Amino acid sequence: MFDQEKALITAKIRTYLAQEGIRDAQIEFRQIPFSGEWGLAVPLFPIAAGEARSGKKVNVPQRAAALAEGLQAEFDPEALGLSHVEAVKGYLNLYFSTAEYARRVVDTILTEDGDYGRGADKHQTVMVEYSQPNTHKSFHVGHLRNVILGGSVCRILEFAGNEVIRANYLGDIGLHVVKWMWNYLKNHKGEQPGEDKTHWMNEIYAEADRLFQEPENEAEVRALYARWNARDPEIVDLWKTTRQWSLEGFEQIYDLLGEHFDRIYFESEVEDSGSELVEQLIRDGLATDGRREKPVFIDLDAALGTEDEYRVLVILRSDGSSLYATKDLPLAIQKFEEYDLDRSIYVIDVRQSLYLKQIFKTLELLGYDWADKLYHLAYELVNLPGNVTMASREGTVVLFDDLVAEATSRAKQIVESKNPELSQEAKDSIALAVALGALKYTMLSRDNTKVVTFDWDAALDFNGQAAPYIQYAHVRAGSILRKAGSDLPEEASFPADLEKTEVDLIELMTRLPAEVQRAAEDLRPLVIANLAFDLAKGFNDFYNTCQVLNAEPDIRAYRLRLVAAAKQVIATSLNLLGIDAPNIM
RNA sequence: GCCCUCGUAGCUUAAUGGAUAGAGCAACUGCUUGCGGAGCAGUAGGUUGUGCGUUCGAGUCGCACCGAGGGUACCA
Numbered sequence: 001m002f003d004q005e006k007a008l009i010t011a012k013i014r015t016y017l018a019q020e021g022i023r024d025a026q027i028e029f030r031q032i033p034f035s036g037e038w039g040l041a042v043p044l045f046p047i048a049a050g051e052a053r054s055g056k057k058v059n060v061p062q063r064a065a066a067l068a069e070g071l072q073a074e075f076d077p078e079a080l081g082l083s084h085v086e087a088v089k090g091y092l093n094l095y096f097s098t099a100e101y102a103r104r105v106v107d108t109i110l111t112e113d114g115d116y117g118r119g120a121d122k123h124q125t126v127m128v129e130y131s132q133p134n135t136h137k138s139f140h141v142g143h144l145r146n147v148i149l150g151g152s153v154c155r156i157l158e159f160a161g162n163e164v165i166r167a168n169y170l171g172d173i174g175l176h177v178v179k180w181m182w183n184y185l186k187n188h189k190g191e192q193p194g195e196d197k198t199h200w201m202n203e204i205y206a207e208a209d210r211l212f213q214e215p216e217n218e219a220e221v222r223a224l225y226a227r228w229n230a231r232d233p234e235i236v237d238l239w240k241t242t243r244q245w246s247l248e249g250f251e252q253i254y255d256l257l258g259e260h261f262d263r264i265y266f267e268s269e270v271e272d273s274g275s276e277l278v279e280q281l282i283r284d285g286l287a288t289d290g291r292r293e294k295p296v297f298i299d300l301d302a303a304l305g306t307e308d309e310y311r312v313l314v315i316l317r318s319d320g321s322s323l324y325a326t327k328d329l330p331l332a333i334q335k336f337e338e339y340d341l342d343r344s345i346y347v348i349d350v351r352q353s354l355y356l357k358q359i360f361k362t363l364e365l366l367g368y369d370w371a372d373k374l375y376h377l378a379y380e381l382v383n384l385p386g387n388v389t390m391a392s393r394e395g396t397v398v399l400f401d402d403l404v405a406e407a408t409s410r411a412k413q414i415v416e417s418k419n420p421e422l423s424q425e426a427k428d429s430i431a432l433a434v435a436l437g438a439l440k441y442t443m444l445s446r447d448n449t450k451v452v453t454f455d456w457d458a459a460l461d462f463n464g465q466a467a468p469y470i471q472y473a474h475v476r477a478g479s480i481l482r483k484a485g486s487d488l489p490e491e492a493s494f495p496a497d498l499e500k501t502e503v504d505l506i507e508l509m510t511r512l513p514a515e516v517q518r519a520a521e522d523l524r525p526l527v528i529a530n531l532a533f534d535l536a537k538g539f540n541d542f543y544n545t546c547q548v549l550n551a552e553p554d555i556r557a558y559r560l561r562l563v564a565a566a567k568q569v570i571a572t573s574l575n576l577l578g579i580d581a582p583n584i585m
Numbered sequence: 586g587c588c589c590u591c592g593u594a595g596c597u598u599a600a601u602g603g604a605u606a607g608a609g610c611a612a613c614u615g616c617u618u619g620c621g622g623a624g625c626a627g628u629a630g631g632u633u634g635u636g637c638g639u640u641c642g643a644g645u646c647g648c649a650c651c652g653a654g655g656g657u658a659c660c661a
Binding site: 030032041043045046048049052058059060061063064088089090091134171174290294295296297299307308309311312313314315316317318319321323324349350351352353354355357378380381383445446447449450451453455458461463464465466469514518526530533534537544 | 586587588589590591596597598599600601603604608609610623625640641642654655656657658659660661
């Protein structure tokens with residue numbers, strides 16, 4: 001935002017340093033940590049250290065302090081539109097004119113509106129593959145982290161200036177599907193899914209999984225698997241019908257979560273190309289065909305001359321049936337055939353790190369020059385208290401719909417107490433926004449590499465550092481603007497003696513553009529989650545110390561604009577997390 | 586054995602190599618409303634797992650160790 005000023009300041013510093021016999025110094029700008037007022041800091045440590053390295057005998061901290069003081073004497077603050085300049089502990093601190101800075105920030109936000117913080121078009125196309133559920137099975141809290149993380153990463157990448165293609169990859173074939181069909185034919189023939197399709201699908205699957213433990217049942221399932229492999233038309237039809245139910249169930253969940261996909265891949269659609277690729281790999285001598293005693297595998301360490309690093313990748317079972325690797329290889333190729341991708345990101349949990357490393361390496365060995373554009377975005381699991389892994393087999397799962405129902409019911413109570421006069425419909429929709437916001441924030445406010453321990457009370461605690469607090473700040477801002485009635489003042493000048501809470505709020509708002517870039521660069525929604533909370537806290541501090549509606553006309557005018565700007569930035573940051581910013585709650 | 590990730594306040598967690606390690610829960614004190622609970626203000630809480638190293642400067646980078654979790658050829 002202050003590029004012109006920075007250029008002028010940089011030139012001035014260079015001139016001074018040249019007099020000191022220092023050339024080609026890198027001038028960097030930082031934030032000044034504490035700021036009752038604010039400005040830019042220039043650390044002189046790197047420059048002093050540079051002198052030391054070039055052989056000059058200097059004590060770095062002392063020299064940095066001396067340079068800062070020398071520079072301070074050189075600066076005429078007014079000529080640069082600065083309020084004052086200080087030399088502190090080796091830093092040159094340049095303070096902006098408070099009123100001017102504040103006005104510029106707020107004007108910029110209100111002019112750019114929802115585009116404030118958006119990065120310039122990078123001309124980069126990024127595919128993000130996420131969610132990847134298995135059809136005919138449940139959707140639990142572990143799956144939720146993937147969808148929420150992937151969805152937020154997509155929004156952030158897009159807003160940062162990338163073109164994003166959202167991809168999903170569904171496990172629509174395999175033993176789990178056959179088990180499901182077996183149980184359906186045997187115990188549920190003719191039944192239709194109810195309102196909640198995923199829940200219903202999962203009940204049949206869970207039952208099938210239990211019954212499968214019995215040897216005679218297992219034999220029946222295997223027999224059905226053989227019919228499936230022979231593409232028995234009756235079974236294929238059943239598969240198509242039931243898969244569709246699953247898809248519709250997932251669609252319900254994605255709608256609820258506000259997610260959509262541009263391209264959906266199915267395991268079934270890459271199975272054949274996978275088999276062909278395996279044959280090709282054997283012909284090329286890269287893969288070893290050990291059938292029937294052993295599988296088809298690639299000894300990556302042998303191929304690369306590494307030891308215990310890439311291990312062995314099995315690409316086809318000894319009985320000729322396919323594995324994940326059989327299908328992930330052709331899928332990667334297909335993605336690059338269909339799209340001109342600059343990056344291809346896989347949002348998959350951390351346990352598959354080695355596996356993906358092997359897949360990427362294999363594609364490199366196959367000679368695909370885009371292999372270095374593949375990236376595994378690993379995230380840790382969601383566990384239950386006591387470090388219990390969520391596994392449907394053990395029955396230790398928290399199902400998605402149960403969780404949403406509980407969260408919504410708790411949110412409803414809050415809405416009831418705050419706004420009893422609203423219509424039931426309005427209450428329901430607000431409760432849902434609050435409930436989903438709370439769940440999403442719980443998932444996104446932890447670093448990707450950290451295990452989330454799912455605790456009902458913590459996830460549903462709407463106080464403190466949680467989405468409802470942020471949403472509430474947005475509502476309060478909206479309420480002030482609504483009560484102010486007529487249109488927002490088109491312009492307003494800011495006074496020099498702004499309250500500290502006003503200054504702090506404005507500074508937080510200036511951080512959005514840079515934080516968006518950082519979040520996109522590191523694929524870390526956490527960065528935005530933190531900023532959203534800080535903004536809400538900043539706004540509440542402002543709200544508690546500054547009157548808006550009852551203030552003098554001049555003050556009222558600029559504060560109304562400040563409130564509108566804060567509302568905008570909070571809404572944008574929530575949007576990047578996939579969280580609704582309601583106007584009433 | 587080897588590889589990856591994590592270790593920060595009682596708990597959950599933040600911190601582009603830069604200034605006094607920042608929050609939220611829980612705790613404690615006070616105020617308001619009121620006792621089937623909430624809001625606000627404040628207080629307290631830290632040898633950043635341990636030890637070396639790189640650096641003017643390390644929670645952050647490197648190495649080693651300790652601890653937890655995960656992975657390591659036909660599971661996903």
